Amino acid sequence: MAELLHHNSLRKFTFSSIKKTRTKGIQKLSWRPVQGVLTEDIRRAVVKNGKDSLDISRVVNGMWQTSGGWGRIDRDNAVDAMLKYADAGLTTFDMADIYGPAEDLYGIFINRVRQERPPEFLEKVRGLTKWVPPPVKMTSSYVRDSINVSRKRMDVASLDMLQFHWWDYANTGYLDALKHLTDLKEEGKIKTVALTNFDTERLQIILENEIPVVSNQVQHSIVDMRPQQKMAELCQLTGVKLITYGTVMGGLLSEKFLDTNLNIPFAGPPLNTPSLQKYKRMVDAWGGWSLFQALLQTLKGIASKHGATIPNVAVKYILDQQAVAGSMIGVRLGLSEHIQDSNAVFSLALDEDDISSIQEVTKKGKNLLKVIGDCGDEYRRA
Ligand SMILES: NC(=O)c1ccc[n+]([C@@H]2O[C@H](COP(=O)([O-])OP(=O)(O)OC[C@H]3O[C@@H](n4cnc5c(N)ncnc54)[C@H](OP(=O)(O)O)[C@@H]3O)[C@@H](O)[C@H]2O)c1
Helix, strand or coil, rough: CCCCHHHHHHHCCCCCCCEEEEECCCEEECCCCCCCCCCCCCCEEEEECCCCCEECCEEEECCCHHHCCCCCCCHHHHHHHHHHHHEEEEEEEECCCCCCCCCHHHHHHHHHHHHHCCCCHHHHCEEEEEEEECCCCCCHHHHHHHHHHHHHCCCCCEEEEEECCCCCCCHHHHHHHHHHHHHHHHCCEEEEEEEEEHHHHHHHHHHCCCCCCEEEEEEEECCHHHHCCCCCEEEEHHCCCCEEEEECCCCCCCHHHHCCCCCCCCCCCCCCCHHHHHHHHHHHHHHCCCHHHHHHHHHHHHHHHCCCCCHHHHHHHHHHHCCCEEEEEEECCCCCCCCHHHHHHHHCCCCCHHHHHHHHHHHHCCCHHHHHCCCCCHHHCC
């Protein structure tokens, strides 16, 4: 970490919060942390960089769950459900070009909002998408054509946020792509350029190239605290925010999995979604099912004390972390619904006892930064 975040290596930053001083002949950048930009509404936060900014709801509806593997999604029921989430104040949706029908559903949804809700409601709705291209040559026309597909599917003139994913750092085409995305932003086709699954080293390079990314979407949960080890420090220095996924670990961090034993075949609830399978692997890498049960019991104790639920505690703990603007909760639109519980996160305040009892358990887990690597490295292992 020291070499990555060596203060001299951040010398190109021009953020107003960074002040140059000289100590014993070594140029040192002293800084005051860039504060999280929360809006008056505690349920919303602003992500910004320079003149670009976007306010989002702090609990974001994740739409990977529409892409197959989580049950059959009925188009009309899904759009009705999106309206219900938005009506309840959960007005921000996260998609990707590769999430099956997600962007198309948003296109239908946003048209219903335009027709059936007042203009001030439309103002609050946000559609964040991702672009996950193969690591081919990133020409201006390739980037433009790809972004136009998402604009068309989502039926918006300008994408609220385009989060960019890259598979292979050996190929520096990611910088070309981000420069073209910045041009499209200047043209008004994108409001904010952002990242997903980038590591700290590459985020720093991107910022040094003066690409004004506002956020990085990363896996972050009570089990996966990797973003707080290196990434959050750079975010704090530069004002870039984190939007988190895997925060309820596909539902593993819920009462449903409390007091279950997945070590015995068929004994527990089935791991029948791609998220549950993904995050069960995380549990295995971190410390195994017994330690995870100890964590669930601790979380249950905290939840009961506050009249809350395990997912409430899991999400609030991450929303309270340094640099986190928003946390995603995946939605199985029209199949299951957690609107009330998701909103209950905002009336929960965790106290010092809660935090230390969580840390008492999590310190028994392995350091995932050492086991897996920095944010997103799980997508880049050979
Ligand atoms: N950038 C990336 O690489 C990346 C990767 C993964 C995900 N994501 C994003 O993150 C979003 C979330 O996906 P995820 O895989 O991380 O899933 P997740 O949010 O950890 O899990 C969602 C599941 O948790 C359960 N759940 C949610 N709230 C609950 C509550 N209050 N009580 C009980 N159970 C609850 C629900 O299961 P039931 O529906 O069965 O009740 C829901 O389907 C995705 O949609 C996507 O937008 C991004």
